Each structure stands twice: as C-alpha cells, then as structure tokens.
Amino acid sequence: MKKKLVLFTLFILPIVAYLFFATGVNSFMFLPTVTPSVPDLGHWTSLDGKPVSLNEKITILGFTGDNILERKGNYFNLNQKIYNKNKDFKDFQFVMVAPQGTEAQVKEILGSLDDITDVSKWLFVFASKDQIKAYYDQLKLKGELDVHYGTNNVFIIDKKRNLRGRKDKDEYKEGYDTSSPSDLYNEMTDDVKVILAEYRLALKRNNAHRQI
Secondary structure, three states: OHHHHHHHHHHHHHHHHHHHHHOOHHHOOOOOEEEOOOOOOOOOEOOOOOEOOOOOOEEEEEEEOOOHHHHHHHHHHHHHHHHHHHOOOOOEEEEEEEEOOOHHHHHHHHHHHHOOOOOOOEEEEEEOHHHHHHHHHOOOOOOOOOOOOEEEEEEEEOOOOOEEOOEEOOEEOOOEEOOOHHHHHHHHHHHHHHHHHHHHHHHHHHHHHHHO
16 A cells, blocks of 8 residues: 555656646636726827737737836846747737837837847837826726836737736736736746637637638
8 A cells, every 4th residue: 555655656646746737827728807808009000100909919018108218127028028939929919008209218129129139019109198098097907007107017918809817816917017027927928828828729729610
C-alpha cells in the first residue's frame, strides 16, 4: 500500500497537476464580460486622419491623458509585455484615446517605439476632453479618469465590443495597470492569451462546419 502511495505521489500526482494547469490560462478558457457592447469610436481619427474602429478587432484600449510623455515608461512596459507578443495576430490592435493638442507628444512616443518594434498596430485617436470623458463614462467602470483625462489602466475589448476582465473573488478586474510590469506580465498576459485562444477556437469551429 505504501509503495502504491509513493508511486502515486511521485508520478501520477504531478501529471494530474500539470493537466489541471494546462487546461486553460487563468484556470478557465473564458473571461467574463464587464461591460457589454461598449460604443465604437465614432468619427475620431488617427494621426494620419484615418478612422479607427473597435468592430471585429481585439483591442487594447487606453486613455493617455494630456501628459503623455510623463507616462512614457508605461507605453514601453505595455509594448514589451503585451504588444510585441501579440502584434502578429491579424485582428489585434492597440487604441489609445488622446486629447486634441497632444499630437506632438504622440509622435514622439511613436518615434521612440518605432526604434524597437513595428508600430503599425499602435493607433492613437484624438478627441476633445469633454468627448473623452463622455465616452469613458459609457464604459461604466469604477475607476475614473485623472485630472489629465487619462488613466494608467488599459482595457481588453473583444471583437463584439464587450469589455472583458477577470473576476477576483467578488469583484471584476476592470483594467490592467501599465505602470506595473508585474500586473501586465502576470495577469494581462494570461488574459490576452485567453481572448486570443477563444477566437482561434471559434475560427477552427467555423472552418470545421464549412467542411461538413
């Protein structure tokens, strides 16, 4: 009996533990919806004057505030921990909402990032501060914008424009703190994997149905 217990502990238990943790990131292959059907960005445009949409895209959404250069380190954290690992996914994009008048700061940030990565999926859109506040309020989040009309947090928006986040105990984790490398590396990295895996699975199912 003791030999069987030792064998189970040495061989079977580690395999069971591995399978448990390998079944999905974040212990399950689903992220709850925090806010359903968030609004699209309307007529706001990027630096090159082109419209930007959240439709049919997996979007990392952020609000820069008018002190963009003071958050420079946040963008490098986000770039290294999240963007570079996922930028090759076809329908993945970063959208940062910035106040009008901050275009020069955005160009400086993009120029710095362009030295280390392809910035084609880093998109900044511009709106008045009143428009930014009104849009943010529609996300129905507990956290608020700061006095600069920005926040360190970024948010995951799925292809149907649902704001997604993990649930910790009795509360939802609405966003991910870009000033905290550990927050990005430990939680956001996993949660982005969950979203991408969800859509890869959906794509496989659709392809399988077409072949039937």
